[in-house]
Amino acid sequence: MHPNAQRLTEFYQAFARRDAGPMRAAYAPGATFSDAAFVGLQGDEIGDMWTMLSQRAKDFRLEFRDVKADDTTGSAHWEAWYLFQGNRAVHNVIDAAFTFDAQGRITTHVDTFDFWRWSKQALGLPGTLLGWSSFLQRAVQKNARKGLDDYRAKKKA
Secondary structure (H helix, E strand, O other): OOHHHHHHHHHHHHHHOOOHHHHHHOEEEEEEEEOOOOOOEEOHHHHHHHHHHHHHOOOOEEEEEEEEEOOOEEEEEEEEEEEEOOOEEEEEEEEEEEEEOOOOOEEEEEEEOOHHHHHHHHHOHHHHHHOOOHHHHHHHHHHHHHHHHHHHHHHHO
């Protein structure tokens, strides 16, 4: 197994345990992360997001497969089951793409999933009716950013 594929395997094993420490350590300084909810995270914001999500996860389960990597790029498929905001069961299906630096640390990480499918599960009727719209996606992004900023502010206090 390529060392970068091993790094990704360990990353998802840590995620399944809700152990954000090894996840945080997998990223290079100045790394970037984006998905449909968290857009343009950089550096320590990424580790803080994983820590926040790991701490808040309810009834969380994660499975991953198809981990592939070479010296510069990698990918994986992962699925997460959890309760969103404590009461809505979500099964999210995600494809991840990565780039690595010369030391094998993640420099870019982009998770892609069907936002409408996710929003129908996580938000109920509003997600069903508006999940296809950029309006709802921007609202979710704004809320996710605020949640992360609030978490980071409390961490520093």
